[in-house]
Amino acid sequence: MPAQDVQEIRQLVARRKRWDKVFAILGLLSMMVGVMTLLALIIDMGIDGGGRLSWDFFTSYPSRHAERAGILSAWVGTALVMLVTAAAAIPLGVMAGIYLEEYAPRNWLTNLMEINVTNLAAVPSIVYGLLALGLFVYQLDFGQSILSAGLTLALMILAVVIVVTREAIRGIPAAIREGSYALGATKWQTVKDHLLPYSMGRILTGIIIGMASAIGETAPLITMGALTFIAFLPPAPVESGFPYLSFDWLFAPFTVMPIQMFNWVSRPQAAFLENAAAAGFVLLGMTLAMNALAIWLRFRFRKRGNW
Amino acid sequence: MDETLNKLYFRSLVDSEREEAPTPEAHDLRKLKAEAKGLSFYYGEVAALKAVNLPVAEHQVTALIGPSGCGKSTFLRAVNRMHDLYPGSRYEGGIRFYPDDIDLLDKDVDPIEVRMRIGMVFQKPNPFPKSVFDNVAYGLRVRGERNRRLLVEKVEQALRDAALWAEVKDRLDDMALNLSGGQQQRLCIARALATEPELLLFDEPTSALDPIATASIEDLIQGLKARVTILIVTHNMQQAARVSDYTAFMYLGELVEFAPTKTLFTNPSDRRTENYLTGRFG
Known part of the structure; x- marks a missing residue:
């Protein structure tokens, strides 16, 4: 050239x-x-x-005096609500996802369900609050309790859990599925021995990211009537007498971190703004910690399933 | 190779071996393990198999050859009802299975029962992302076997049968995915053998392997036929010639010709078979 x-x-x-x-x-x-x-x-x-960040801040109840106020009831409330959310959303979402992906026949009805599930994720959170007020608080008479709040947030992240479960299962090569069926495994054996274990990392990651978004939700909880000022803790889940376990805490009134923050922000005194910032810092830390956990899980499981 | 030359070469091969080549009448199929009768298969409206009749002799290796898309893998996957996993497929005709003479495709025959009696080895090695031991033991565990000692025993036997024991006996707890491609495929064979199937299906088992691994798999197939009946799909004609006793040539969903391997390769009776064997298409 x-x-x-x-x-x-x-x-x-x-x-x-x-x-x-x-x-x-x-x-x-x-x-x-x-x-x-x-x-x-x-x-x-x-x-x-x-x-404001000190040991006392974590172990004190809210107070009229800004310098004495703390987030004890808020962080305990958030932790318990998240516990209920996880306990409800994980089994429901994972089972629904497995059903839709592996068991459901492909027809117009399942297509309709699929579209519904996808749309579920786009419903504004305050609408879930209204639903919770009508269904959990009044219809089922759970009251304005931790249980109602946990279930509300669970419904909110259900769609996310279903979608990540389906995607994680779909990511498993057909060759693995066929290998299992070819050995005479049933559908359930294939799900429990292969599909679920191999997609666990991705499912957990999705769930945690869903929970991290739910932890900061305020609107649906205020709608369903969470209190903004709580100066006591819910009853302890463990007691000294028989039967040792108590579920009374599920029906206790509560507050959560973002609501506590909201409460402080709306006060005129500057000292409370300081408290709000400190609580926000803690909330952000919680969210980041959950995301870090998700990253760690994904990394751990990825080392295993690499086909 | 020049076409005429190819043909000359082929003819000379025929002449030299005509003595031993059994005549079509002479080959006896002994006992049959399975027999497809008028098997047609449809993906939606498309007919992938058209009225296929194929006997599978017990303790023999039967090979299915033909160009891509001829339906040979489709046939194989009908035998263990793999198509049932996907919607939109339909069978016609049947596959008799002996000695109990059931129709494998019958609506009343559970595909899981079929797959418990008929093993399969796939084109690409597909070990589970579990340990070597757990891979081989899986078929037994599916059947509810929990006795650890028995599992250990059967896993060892299956690995020996698959000529893999010497290489993995010290790393039974290693991840199966750390094995080489050829080892993975032998692991898949051991996995299928562990449950002592009556019929073993091989779907182009060496097409993802290098020549050395291929040779070891072919040796293995030869050695296995005393224990299990084998049906193998391959697009490698030489492989069919090397490992099989009977060969069927399929083309466009039809079974064109079935004969003892030697006869089919040296003296094909159908023009299409001859064209394929001499490399004129496919």
Whole structure:
């Protein structure tokens, strides 16, 4: 090839590669918007509320005096509500996902159900609050309790759990499924010995990310009537006398972290804003910890299933 | 190779071996293990198999050859009712299975029962992401076997039968996916053998393997036929010639010709078989 042409090719390549650089810079800037926002949030709340973060803050009830107020009832409430949410959403969602993916016949009815499930994820959370008020609080008479709140949030993340379960199961190669069936396994044996264990990492990851979004939900809980000021803890789940386990806590009134924050923010005194920032910092920490757990789980399980 | 030359070469082969080649009348199928009778298969409206008749002799290796898309894998997957896993498939005709003379495709015959009696080895090695031991033991565990000592015994036997024992005896707890491709395929064979199936289906078992691993699998198949009847699909004609006793040539969903392997390769009676064997298509 004459040198002239080689020169031309080089110029052409250089011109096209300029666009690579332009895009790389744009992409970097876009990413920084997200990362910087998160960092700014953490730093800002750290500066505003950092001074309030102490052991007492975690072990004190809310109070009229800002400097004595703490988040004990809020974080305990959040933890218990999340427990109920997980206990309800995980079995329901995983079983529904397995059914839709493995058992359900492919017809218009299951197609309809599928569309419904997908839409479920898009329902505004406050609508779930209304549903909870009508169904759990009044119809089923669970009251404005931890149980009602946990079930409400469970319904909210159910769609996410179903979708991640289905996707995780679908990600398992057909060859594995066929290998199991070819040995004479039944559907249930195939699900329990192969599909579920091999997709567990991805399912758990999805569930935790769903829960991390539910932990910050305020609207549906306020709608169903969560209290904003609670100066006591729900009854303990373990007692000294027979039968040792108590489920009274399920029916106790409660508050959660975001509601406690909301309460403090709406007060006029600046000292309470400081409390709100500190509580926000803790809530953010909880969310990040859950996401970290999801990442760790995904990494752990990925080492195993690599076909 | 030039076409005429190819033919000359082929003819000379025929002449040299004509002495021993059994005539079609002479080959006896001994006892039959299975027999497809007028088997047609449809994916929706498309007919993938058209009235296939094929006997499978007990303790012999029967090979199915033919170009891609001729229906040979479809046939194999009908035998252990793999098609039942997917909607939109329909059978006509039947596959008799002996000695109890049932129709494998009968609505009243449970596909799980069929798959418990008929093992399968797939094209691509598909070990489960579990340990070597758990892979081989899986078929037994599916059947409810919980006795650890018996499991250990049967797993060892199956691995020996699959000529894999020497290589994995010290790493039974290793992940199966860490084995080489050829070892994985022999593991899949051991997994199928562990439950002592009556019939073993091989679906192009070496097409994902290198020549050395292929040779070891072929040796294995030869050695196994004393224990189990084998039906193998391959698009490698040489492989069919090397390992099988009977060969069926399929084309466009039809079974064109069935004969003892030697006869089919040296003296095909159908023009299409001859064209395929001489490399004129496929």
